[in-house]
Amino acid sequence: PEVLDGWFERLTAQLAPPAQLLVRPVVLRGQPAERLLDFADRVRADVVVAGTQGPAPTAPLFVCLLYTSD
Numbered sequence: 001p002e003v004l005d006g007w008f009e010r011l012t013a014q015l016a017p018p019a020q021l022l023v024r025p026v027v028l029r030g031q032p033a034e035r036l037l038d039f040a041d042r043v044r045a046d047v048v049v050a051g052t053q054g055p056a057p058t059a060p061l062f063v064c065l066l067y068t069s070d
Contacts, residue, residue: 008025017023028035040048 004025004027012023015023026039028039036048039045
């Protein structure tokens with residue numbers, strides 16, 4: 001978990017989101033597709049973006065869900 005915390009902090013800093021955008025890490029456990037779709041549905045995500053940092057197969061995976069709080 002500490003490794004993930006540092007990785008999320010570095011990723012957020014690299015993304016440099018505007019001040020009004022809240023970036024919050026969430027760790028989901030279980031079947032990735034099922035957990036991601038459940039979470040996206042629960043927060044009413046408008047957009048789901050996924051990618052890796054680096055070309056290696058062991059590179060960390062990140063997923064961004066974009067949604068409004070209303």
